[in-house]
Amino acid sequence: MIKQTKGRVLGRPKSKDKTAPTNEVILQAATRLFFENGFQKVSVDDIAKAAGMTKATVYYYFDTKAILFTETIVSLMRRIRERIVQILSPDKPLYDRLFDVTIAHLQATTSIDLEGFMRESRSSLSEEQIQEMRMAEEEMYKSIEEAFLTAIEAGEIPAINAKFAAHSYIALVKVGNYKQSDGTTFFQSVEETAKNIMDVFWRGFFGK
Numbered sequence: 634m635i636k637q638t639k640g641r642v643l644g645r646p647k648s649k650d651k652t653a654p655t656n657e658v659i660l661q662a663a664t665r666l667f668f669e670n671g672f673q674k675v676s677v678d679d680i681a682k683a684a685g686m687t688k689a690t691v692y693y694y695f696d697t698k699a700i701l702f703t704e705t706i707v708s709l710m711r712r713i714r715e716r717i718v719q720i721l722s723p724d725k726p727l728y729d730r731l732f733d734v735t736i737a738h739l740q741a742t743t744s745i746d747l748e749g750f751m752r753e754s755r756s757s758l759s760e761e762q763i764q765e766m767r768m769a770e771e772e773m774y775k776s777i778e779e780a781f782l783t784a785i786e787a788g789e790i791p792a793i794n795a796k797f798a799a800h801s802y803i804a805l806v807k808v809g810n811y812k813q814s815d816g817t818t819f820f821q822s823v824e825e826t827a828k829n830i831m832d833v834f835w836r837g838f839f840g841k
Contacts, residue, residue, distance in 0.1 A: 655690065655694065677701070699758050707766060717737075
C-alpha cells in the first residue's frame with residue numbers, strides 16, 4: 634500500500650479556496666502521490682482515493698495515468714516558472730535576484746529527486762508526452778534567459794550566450810540538493826549551498 638500524506642504541492646501556495654475545480658483537485662492529489670511514491674507505484678485508484686472521488690471521475694478528466702502524469706509535470710513546471718518570474722521581477726541587481734531564485738528552488742526541491750523521478754517514468758510515456766514535458770521545462774529556462782538578456786541590454790552584465798547561461802545556471806542549481814552516499818548534502822545549509830552555486834556560476838561567466 635502506498636504512502637499518503639497531507640501537504641502542500643511543490644510550487645503551489647496554500648489554497649484559500651476550498652472549492653477548487655475537480656481537475657485541479659485530481660492534479661494536486663496526483664502530484665503529491667507521484668512525488669512521494671514514484672510513477673510506477675501509484676495507481677489511478679490511489680489517486681482517486683486521495684482526491685476523495687471515484688476512479689471513473691478521474692478517468693473522465695484524464696484518459697490514462699500517463700496523461701495525468703504528463704499534465705501533473707507540465708502544470709508543476711508552469712507554476713515553477715511563474716514563481717521564478719515573480720522572484721526575478723523586483724528592481725534589484727541580477728546577482729541578488731538569481732540568489733533568491735536559487736534559495737527558493739533548493740528549498741522547494743530539498744526532498745525530491747526530480748531528475749530520478751523523471752527518468753523512472755520515461756519508459757511509460759509516449760514520445761509526444763515526453764516532448765510536452767520538455768517544452769514546459771524549456772519555458773522555465775526561458776524565464777532565466779530573459780533575465781540575462783534584460784541585464785545585457787541594461788549594461789549590467791557583459792554580452793554572453795543567454796540561453797547557454799540559463800541552462801548552466803539551472804544545471805548548477807540541480808546539483809545543489811544532490812545527496813552523497815551517506816545521505817548528506819555538500820553544504821550544511823541552503824544559504825551556504827546557494828552562495829557556492831552563485832560563486833561558481835558568477836565567476837565562471839563574469840570572472841568576479
